[in-house]
Amino acid sequence: MRRILQQEISKWQIALVLTASMLGMVCMGLPMMLADDAQQMLQHEHRLFDDKFLVLNKRVSMMHAIGLGNLGFSANELDSLRKVKGVEKVGSFSNNAFEIWAEADFGGAQVVRTQLFLEAIDDEFIDDPPADWFWSVGQQEVPIMVPTDYLALYNFGFAPGQNLPGISKDLAKQSAFKLHVTGNGKSMQLDGRIAGFSDRIETILTPKSFLSWANAQFAPQVVDAPKRVVVKAAESVALQQQMMEFGYETNKERLQSVRFQQLVRQVLTSLVFVGIVLVLLAVGSFILFSTLLVTRSESRLRTMFLLGxxxxxxAVLTGKRVLLFPAIAFVLAFPSALALRWMIVGELRVFIGEVSFWPGWWPLLGMFGVLLLFAAAAVADMWRQLTIIQRPMP
Amino acid sequence: MSDILADRILPEFFTAVEHRVSDVWGQRLQFKSGGFYALSAASGKGKSTLLNYIFGVRRVPNGDLKWNDRSVLDMSPEERSALRSTKVSMVFQDLQLFGHLTARENIAIKLQRTNDPSWESVLHWAQLLEVHSLLDRPCDRLSLGQQQRVAVMRALAQPFEWLLMDEPTSHLDANNALRLMNLVRDECSRRKAGCIVSTLEQKPSFEADETVYC
Structure with missing residues (x-):
């Protein structure tokens, strides 16, 4: 039975249809895979785009420069923030109201001494708080978290200029320094230790319990409104616009990252759209191929009708032959898309971290859907043509 | 077993003058089951047209054509296919063989659907018609006469109540034509099937129960 239709298509036509079908599926499947990877990447809390937390402060103006105006957030303002759509939690930074110095001894002769500031925030807003991130009254050692950027500043800015050695995160955690706290007519020396690094919060953090105790001891009269707040929010550009309307400032890089996310999404959406267009074109050309196959076999198929x-x-006889092509195209397209995805992801791995070997289910389902679309289009067209062929002639 | 009734069919290409002198066109013509009919006329008088109406290749333009009181106009495409599978078989004037397939493959296309009759019977017919040595040759490498015999064997290679043959011996010599028609008559008798054979001969060279003039 196969031999009845065998002579109707050339190897070139077969190669062309297979290539077009395969390219159509790859063009559809690859952006879907990348979009899926990007979606996972963007949703991951500790990846490049950490937008669930926004650190806000009021814009500093000339009025503040001359000592007028208040940079602190009032209770009403904090309530308003909590009511903004998309905001899940609002945390207030507290800061030291006393004088504090840090002193590090780099091998006896070289002593680095610097005035310090400390801030504290509830632990739930800190990315990966260390296991020993706590302080209780009487404890000599005070854990401190510094922004990862500070270490980079030290290694690539301060240390070379001072002829000091660069230090790694692990080494920094092992280095000891002294904290001199002064205020309210008292002074005290404590041991400082870098307990960890934060990618999210750009300040020097200490456990809230320590800062509350130290402020009470060394600056009892000062109860200041928080000057900075951190907002945990569902990812939302609208939320950020709202923050801007309030006159609050946030990390511009974060805003850029949101724009970048939008750009990534738009690019991937566009790619998927282009993929869909290409798939539709591929389906169109495939229908033409199917039409060509049936048309060229028309007299033979008519004879088959006459033979009963x-x-x-x-339809089964012709369909097996026609549907073989999208099936082969799918088998070729999936590993091709997978390989291309790995090439692209491999280039971006340094930025986006590890990505699982297999893509998510929906790109695979999408490609399978395209296969079904090919099959449905071909079967519908074939059935239509067979219906025409079998009609009695006038 | 089915009777066939061609009821007042008038092909559009016929003039009124021509159809007056015909036994077929515009008349009620009944083919009784098991009968052996010759359909005689000169070229262009509508022999093939009538066979094609009966077989369902062409649409009946007016009047009606009935199989046991069932109009072909009411039949679905699937019913027509079923009719051609089990009730009616045809030898086409242009034979409709697949030239790139062998004679054996051409016959098998039909035979494999029902396996009735058996391959042994087909081989026996090939012996009788002297084409047994040609069965594995592609049909486009057979002479027209040989192809005609293969087409008849293919038509016989299925169950049927009616066999329609459109000038089946036009390319055969008298001896081969006689052998072929004897085989057809024997097969129709054995199956109690009817047969309609179109011929250009005014007086058919084969024996028929009735001759109808188009």
């Missing part, structure tokens, strides 16, 4: 074969039997 039914439309259904001939």
């Amino acid at each position: 074969y039914s439309r259904k039997e001939l």
Whole structure:
């Protein structure tokens, strides 16, 4: 039975249809895979785009420069923030109201001494708080978290200029320094230790318990409104716009990252759209191929009708031949898309971290959907043509 | 077993003058089951047209054509296919063989659907018609006469109540034509099937129960 239709298509036509079908599926599947990877990447809390937390402060103006105006957030303002759509939690930074110095001894002769500031925030707003991130009254050692950027500043800015050695995160955690706290007519020396690094919060953090105790001891009269707040929010550009309307400032890089996310999404959405267009074109050309195959076999198929074969039997006979192409195209397209995805992801791995070997389910389902679309289009077109062929002639 | 009734069919290409002198066109013509009919006329008088109406290749333009009181106009495509599978078989004037397939493959296309009759019977017919040595040759490498015999064997290679043959011996010599028609008559008798054979001969060279003039 196969031999009846065998002579109707050349190897070139087969190669062309296979290539077009495969390219269509790859163009559809690859952006879907990348979009899926990007979605996972963007949703991951500790990846490049950490936008669930926004650190806000009021814009400093000339009025503040001359000592007028208040940079602190009032209770009403904090309530308003909590009511903004998309805001899940609001945390207030507290800061030291006393004088504090840090002193590090780099091998006896070289002593680095610097005035310090400390801030504290509830632990739930800190990315990966260390296991020993606590302080209780009487404890000599005070854990401190510094922004990862500070270490970079030290290694690539301060240390070379002072002829000091660069230090790694692990080494920094092992280095000891003294904290001199002064205020309210008292002074005290404590041991400082870098307990960890934060990618999220750009300040020098200490446990809230320590800062509350130290402020009470060394600056009892000062109860200041928080000058900076951190907002945990569902990712939302609208939220950020709202913050801007309030006159609050946030990390511009974060805003850029949101724009970048939007750009990534738009690019991937566009790619998926282009993929869909290409798939539709591929489906169109595939229907033309199917039409060509049936048209070229028309006299033979008509003879088969005359020999008693039914439309259904001939649809199965022709369909097996026609549908073989998208099936082969799918088998070729999936590993091709997977390989291309790995090439692209491999280039971006340094930025986006590890990505699982297999893509998510929906790109695979999407490609399978395209296969079904090919099959449905071909079967519908074939059935239509067979219906025409089998009609009695006038 | 089915009777066939061609009821007042008038092909559009016929003029009124021509159809007056015909036994077929515009008349009620009944083919009784098991009968052996010759359909005689000169070229262009509508022999093939009538066979094609009966077989369902062409649409009946007016009047009606009935199989046991069932109009072909009411039949679905699937019913027509079923009719051609089990009730009616045809030898086409242009034979409709697949030239790139062998004679054996051409016959198998039909035979494999029902396996009735058996391959042994087909081989026996090939012996009788002297084409047994040609069965594995592609049909486009057979002479027209040989192809005609293969087409008849293919038509016989299925169950049927009616066999329609459109000038089946036009390319055969008298001896081969006689052998072929004897085989057809024997097969129709054995199956109690009817047969309609179109011929250009005014007086058919084969024996028929009735001759109808188009």
